Amino acid sequence: MEPIAEIKTRLSIEDLVGQYVQLKKVGRNYRGLCPFHNEKTPSFYVSPDKELAYCFGCRKGGDQFAFIQEVEGLDFREALQFLAEKAHVELPQRTPIQKKQASRRERLLELHDDATSFFEKQLWETKDGAKVLDYLKKRGLTEEIIKKFRLGFAPDERNLLYKYLLKTEYTKSELLEAGVVIAKDTTDQSECFDRFRLRLIFPIMTASGKVCAFGGRAVKEGEQPKYLNSPETPVYHKSELLFGFFQARDAIRHERAVICVEGYMDMLAAFQAGTRQVVATGGTALTEQHLTLLKRFVDTLIFAFDQDNAGRDATRRAIELAIPQDFTLKVARWAEGKDPAELCQKGGGEAFNKIISEALPVMPYLLATSAERHMHDGQIDKKQAVAELIPFILLSPSPIERDEWLKEASSRLGISVNVLYEEIKLGQRQQRSPARRTLAGRGEAGSHEQGRERKITEKQEYLLGLLLTYPSSYGLVYHMKPEDLFDDFELRNIYIHLVNQYNQISEGTDFSLSLEGVEPSMQNRVQLVSLYAESLLKELTEKAAAAEVQEAALSLLRIRFDSRKQQLLSELRQAQGDEQERLLINYQALLQEEQSLTYGQKS
Ligand SMILES: [Zn+2]
Known part of the structure; x- marks a missing residue:
């Protein structure tokens, strides 16, 4: 068996995901709070049949590999290694040629690994290294910890690491890209020297334990800067990584x-x-x-x-x-x-x-420090303390927490809760709080249009999911144009595929959609869409399903007609004479079409 397939059979998706998310069984699937975004009501689903773990809130997830990539912050290759180890599946060794062709990211990580070994060797096996080792031990670190975190030493040499890594068959441009060496002159890169010299080295690792950058502490007292870090590189984004x-x-x-x-x-x-x-x-x-x-x-x-x-x-x-x-x-x-x-x-x-x-909970901490900061002659400047605290209180997404914090602030500062509310109103009028700054930075207001489009796509997915689960209800929508129901190209194609197959079976036979010959991306979409419908539905009777289908289809048609009406009306406003006449006729035709479609199944 292929390693990927074997890993998938050995690690069931529900067990794997269960190690990260508390899952609850609902019907054939599992549900839980999404590990990728912050939510209070679960929109994250795991389907054992479909081997899928997916969040319909933030639209992240997929199979075992996609899930691990996302949750552990790994790329595909790393996720493969991670899961192979978990599943006790051996991956085929790569040949030297394959290794050469390995992705740029992997090359850079290997380079960092080699550099780390170099620094370790300098720490453990040289005379100058011994002094640094001594310092670490004096600061209370054991050899075990020093080794576990792979601490090292960069000697006081101009380009020892540079020469060493060139010999280990890395190119000069790779060394520059990794940031372990610096070109003396940015235009002329002929002369390079080591970034870290006479420094204690702390390797910074990815979530999967690969060294991707270094922090270097000056060994000599008074040397500036005291700490020197690797620059941002394709493998190191300092805003995403935490040491240890x-x-x-x-x-x-x-x-x-x-x-x-x-x-x-x-x-x-x-x-x-x-x-x-x-x-x-x-x-x-x-x-x-x-x-x-x-x-x-x-x-x-x-x-x-x-x-x-x-x-x-x-x-x-x-x-x-x-x-x-x-x-x-x-x-x-x-x-x-x-x-x-x-x-x-x-x-x-x-x-x-x-x-x-x-450690103090956050509000008592803020209260204590604000009081200290604004204490003058034994008196707290309450106005300043309140002005400083309120923005923090407003940041809490929980109304209960906000209420509790206000009460705490009220009793600590001896100001009634009502007065604090007054202050909040005043502050909101003046719009000068860090709370506002932070919230505005999120750009929530700007995404209104996106949110609307997302909702429409979700409606289409729901309808298609229903039709996939209850194909017999297709008869209820057959008179509607596919392009009126699905403006999403992929969804429309799946729908047409479904309808074609459904039309070919003889009455009374059980139907299940065959995905043979369908593109993989479309197959995935089919799986997701059916899981989405399952996530929203309890087991439905045929009759109840029919009602859902009708409702969903009509709601999509209404949206389509509404937007066409809007379009025509805005054109009408600009038009004159014959053009106006023509548009009016169109508009009336559209209204008629809308009526006949909406009530079509009744006549
Ligand atoms: Zn999510």
């Missing part, structure tokens, strides 16, 4: 919670101390993409950024991004001056755990 995520993932999934720290060392120290559900932003700001990734795995998000001004600002920005995504948010606080790595080193895992377990 690959190693922490099992713990994150298990705990349904994640702790977010700033530095690489903080992450490593916490992980080693036994708090394994931890990731580091690595000095870049937390982004919406980071949060979307984490949302697939956790409900609770705990920020443990540094307790200095920069850390506090980063925390507030992170909170602003995370509230709309509906996390349970907490913020850890401790005495200023120490970072989590130092806490772990001094007090061990217990000290860090204590701080995490005492």
